[in-house]
Amino acid sequence: MTVHSFQEHFDSLIDRELTIEPRDWMPDDYRKTLIRQISQHAHSEIVGMLPEGNWITRAPSLRRKAVLLAKVQDEAGHGLYLYSAAETLGVTRDELYDQLHTGKAKYSSIFNYPTLTWADMGAIGWLVDGAAIMNQVPLCRTSYGPYARAMVRVCKEESFHQRQGFEIMLTLSKGTEIQKKLAQDAFNRWWWPSLMMFGPPDAESPHTEQSVRWRIKRLTNDELRQKFVDVTVEQAKVLGLEVPDKDLKWNEERGHFDFGAINWDEFWNVVKGNGPCNKQRLETRKKAWEDGKWVRDAAMAHAEKRKAKKDAVKAA
Amino acid sequence: MTQEINKTNKSEWPLWEVFIRSKVGLDHKHAGSLHAADAEMAIENARDVYTRRMEGVSIWVVESKFIHASDPGESESLYDPANDKIYRHPTFYNLPDEVKYM
Numbered sequence A: 001m002t003v004h005s006f007q008e009h010f011d012s013l014i015d016r017e018l019t020i021e022p023r024d025w026m027p028d029d030y031r032k033t034l035i036r037q038i039s040q041h042a043h044s045e046i047v048g049m050l051p052e053g054n055w056i057t058r059a060p061s062l063r064r065k066a067v068l069l070a071k072v073q074d075e076a077g078h079g080l081y082l083y084s085a086a087e088t089l090g091v092t093r094d095e096l097y098d099q100l101h102t103g104k105a106k107y108s109s110i111f112n113y114p115t116l117t118w119a120d121m122g123a124i125g126w127l128v129d130g131a132a133i134m135n136q137v138p139l140c141r142t143s144y145g146p147y148a149r150a151m152v153r154v155c156k157e158e159s160f161h162q163r164q165g166f167e168i169m170l171t172l173s174k175g176t177e178i179q180k181k182l183a184q185d186a187f188n189r190w191w192w193p194s195l196m197m198f199g200p201p202d203a204e205s206p207h208t209e210q211s212v213r214w215r216i217k218r219l220t221n222d223e224l225r226q227k228f229v230d231v232t233v234e235q236a237k238v239l240g241l242e243v244p245d246k247d248l249k250w251n252e253e254r255g256h257f258d259f260g261a262i263n264w265d266e267f268w269n270v271v272k273g274n275g276p277c278n279k280q281r282l283e284t285r286k287k288a289w290e291d292g293k294w295v296r297d298a299a300m301a302h303a304e305k306r307k308a309k310k311d312a313v314k315a316a
Numbered sequence B: 001m002t003q004e005i006n007k008t009n010k011s012e013w014p015l016w017e018v019f020i021r022s023k024v025g026l027d028h029k030h031a032g033s034l035h036a037a038d039a040e041m042a043i044e045n046a047r048d049v050y051t052r053r054m055e056g057v058s059i060w061v062v063e064s065k066f067i068h069a070s071d072p073g074e075s076e077s078l079y080d081p082a083n084d085k086i087y088r089h090p091t092f093y094n095l096p097d098e099v100k101y102m
């Protein structure tokens, strides 16, 4: 086949809503864009463990502790599914880690905000995992097979994450005056960064069209953000909490909530590395990797030694 | 390709493909991949990564470099021999209506 007919075959798979598999021919840009998108997503799952890990030892009950531990463990799993999917595109795990540790690769900027109180565990599960689900569900039908299959697994596990967060918020908002205040305060701090999770407005995201064409993005940033606002505002009513946006208003004509302007300067500032926790997150992550080196080396040495012993027995 | 990767990443644990039997009586199905130092660790990691919610009753692992795959570019010629043999399907045969259970 010529490159031209390869391209035609690829386009026809895309048009017929079929999947592209690792050994299929694909355009270079498709491969590059996917590696970037999937690895960014994987890094977000891994770094995303840090803000919540911060509260595992201080969870208010054994039940909450077991739940939070299970949730954080799931996030590690999500990172691993996604790294494996990226590796099928011809990049190695070490290269991916290296890109994260040198700051070459990005992760979701939401994880650069601090978790100040226990209520933040509620707000993260409810809002951050909620926004992540909104983003991820359409990706279960993305064009790259290994990515789509990883997302199916991720989405199945995510729904408990959001529910446990909402449950924390509900308990706090029905609790004492102070507890309710904690819940509202966490809501106030996490609301806007959660809206930013969907990425810059459509008008400023030049690659959207190509990504939608390739089915590695199925809805635009603004469409997802609107969907998130519409469902979350209703959930806030159940909690009896106030959405921290004075411009929030139901728009009868559009059939959606209008909401206030997002502070994109803040967003870009955090993306550039100047958020409250960027430095700390990256340092923690690098330290974990470096401190774990002797364990990785020892495991490899042990495996090789055992294999040599087995081979010697066989030879004898 | 795998060999090339191993050369440039001496420290990286080998890659394994994981196959899981989800229920007694079903066959093992590809679940994904992971890195591990040896087969034993690969099975333990597979348990933690792919069966946290009782998704499996049996796990197979095989080092990815031992998997050989057909070439998607050649699938046309590879499957061509089966193309024109419709007589391999039961619907090819016409039976009188009186014949039941066949």
Ligand SMILES: [Fe+2]
Binding pocket: A045, A074, A075, A078, A154, A158
């Ligand atoms: Fe996740």
Ligand SMILES: [Fe+2]
Binding pocket: A075, A129, A132, A158, A161
């Ligand atoms: Fe999650």
